[in-house]
Amino acid sequence: FIAPCDVVLSEEDVVQPDILFISSERAHIIGDRYISGPPDLVIEVLSPGTEKIDRVLKCGLYERYGVKELWFVSPERGEIQVLKMIEGKFVEHGRFxxxxxxxSSLFPDLRFDIDEVLTVR
Structure with a gap:
């Protein structure tokens, strides 16, 4: 897909995450023009103009529709907040x-160096 990519959560709820991951077990939700259902992982890159939408509106939708993990990347603060779905609610897994x-519990064998993730190339 070329960004932006629609993720259709319901007829009324369509979002365009900055980055997303869908496991091979759930590849059936990937359509020709959009994704039909929640990704396993969503990453939102925060900016002053979108932070409220990302943290409130989109986070609520991701929680309601069962995204397993949500990362908020804040380049300005040099931080990544990871939320993990536990019993239908997002719980903070950590701030890095x-x-x-x-x-990440989704990628137990991977480690992400925050300096590398936040470095603009």
Whole structure:
């Protein structure tokens, strides 16, 4: 897909995440022109103009429709907040800052260096 990519959660709820991941077990939700259902992982890159929409509106939709993990990347603060779905609600898994390594329950064998993630190339 070329960004933006529609993720259709319902007839009324369509979002365009900054980055998303869908596991091979759920590849059936990937259509020709859009994704029909919640991704496993959504990553939203925060900016002053979109932070409220990302943290309130979109986060609520991702929680309601069962996204397993949500990352908020804040380049300005040099931080990534990871929310994990537990019993139908997002719970903070951690906040990771420069110099730290991010871990994810979706990718147990991977480690993400925050400095690398936040470096603009």
């Amino acid at each position: 800052s420069r110099g730290e390594t991010l871990t």
